[in-house]
Amino acid sequence: MSNTMNSPRNSATSSATSSATNSATNSPMNSPMNDTNPVEERIAFIGLGHMGGPMAMNLAKAGYAVTAFDVSAAALERASQAGVMAAPSAAAAVEGATVVISMLPASRHVEALYLGEGGLLSHLAAGTLVIDCSTIAPASAQRVSLAAETRGIAMLDAPVSGGTAGAAAGTLTFIVGGEAQALERARPVLGAMGKNVFHMGGAGAGQVxxxxxxxxxxxxxxxxxxxxxxxxxxxxxxxxxxxxxxxxxxxxxxxxxxxxxxxxxxxxxxxxxxxxxxxxxxxxxxxxxxxxxxxxxxxxxxxxxxxxxxxxxxxxxxxxxxxxxxxxxxxxxxxxxxx
Known part of the structure; x- marks a missing residue:
């Protein structure tokens, strides 16, 4: 792993805790960032493929305001028919969002989305929560997390297990790396898409x-x-x-x-x-x-x-x-x- 993987804050080998949630209401909201109804979170969803599409639709079904972007017009159309608002670009999708979720194919796509000049991190306000559900290299997850942290943005790597059937049924397992406080804020959102949440440790630990x-x-x-x-x-x-x-x-x-x-x-x-x-x-x-x-x-x-x-x-x-x-x-x- 990269050197940041071995720091006390980010160590993937730190003591891991696990928990399961069957609905958004089962998770305590201990974070001071959550003094409103969790459904008031405004969600931007980037990546509406076989997994991301059903996940975004389940969020809309749960009552969240979801704005999404995908390079596929057909994917955007399917999601819009299920109550997801379509955006013309990723940058447009995140305007006003309090939570950003991404589900992309590989490390290079995630880094290109968030990092560099014009990357999404430059469009997000401090206090935004980013949840990347892609399966990518742990070092990539750490790079994006560190860049987010410098901007006051909380980030979780939260790859999923359960396949397309689990995505459609809303029974996914989320395997999470990142700060515990950010995870507590994320639990209601994750609960709208899945059944189990396991906190594995710091940034990158979910990917490992x-x-x-x-x-x-x-x-x-x-x-x-x-x-x-x-x-x-x-x-x-x-x-x-x-x-x-x-x-x-x-x-x-x-x-x-x-x-x-x-x-x-x-x-x-x-x-x-x-x-x-x-x-x-x-x-x-x-x-x-x-x-x-x-x-x-x-x-x-x-x-x-x-x-x-x-x-x-x-x-x-x-x-x-x-x-x-x-x-x-x-x-x-x-x-x-x-x-």
Whole structure:
């Protein structure tokens, strides 16, 4: 990690606390910044993709005034039909906002949005709360947080888990790094989009924790696909094998919810041609960030590195935009370079 990661204020390895919230009303408002009804927060939302779109819509549904921007006119139109106000630019979206939320693909997009001349931080008033829900490099989260702090702007890195289904249902898990006081202010807003909130430590800690989770997820999905392929090769029914694994020690989200074998779980991406869900290229990005984070502290992640290579091969086989569970086709030798 960068040197700022090791400071007492920002350390990702500081004692972490966790909490869960089932609604915005379950969270105490201890911050002096919150002497009004939390719904009076005026929210700007930047990034209305598969995750950001439903998140912004849920905020509007909860009664928040939400103004949003996305480079996609179609995404803006969908959100506007759900009560979100469309803005012609990110700068226009944040005018008068008390809370800014971003959900963008990668570190470079987040840094470009907030930093430098003309970056959003230069448009925000002191006392604004920024919540970045993108999954990015911890060092990038720290850079933006430090720049925000110098302007009197509180910032949280709050990547999410729960996928597109969780975003639509408002049941996401938020994995948060940043100051506790800022998180207390953010809880009602997060509660309109999710069910669980875990405070992992200082700036960047949310990103470290999210990368740990996604590294485990990537490995588990690949080995689940491999196990199912082995069983089917021996004549086993993939549905029966999955049902057995789901109540045995090999159980996981990959066996029970997002099963990688087509037809086993009708609602899973695998049963609709691996469309939708969490893209293979996004998993590849997160695994790359996890391996990079490991190198920075001298940690060994051999399975993480192997998984990154597998998803890279899956992308080269033309499945980069498909759900990451399509790695099953690679390990099964179905049209991939391992076949």
């Amino acid at each position: 924790a999210k990368l740990c989770n996604n590294m485990a997820l990537g490995v588990i999905m690949a080995v689940t696909g491999e196990a199912l392929a082995l069983g089917v090769s021996h004549g086993l029914d993939p549905q029966a094998l999955s049902a057995m694994m789901a109540v045995s020690t090999g159980r996981s989200w990959a066996t029970e919810v997002c099963n990688p074998w087509p037809g086993v779980k009708p609602e899973a991406p695998a049963s609709r041609g691996y469309a939708g869900g969490f893209g293979n290229d996004l998993m590849l990005k997160d695994l790359g960030l996890a391996v990079e984070a490991a190198l920075q502290v001298g940690a060994a992640v051999p399975l993480g590195e192997l998984a990154r290579n597998l998803y890279a091969l899956n992308s080269r086989a033309g499945r980069g935009r498909l759900d990451f569970s399509s790695v099953q086709q690679l390990v099964a030798g179905d049209g991939g370079p391992l076949g």
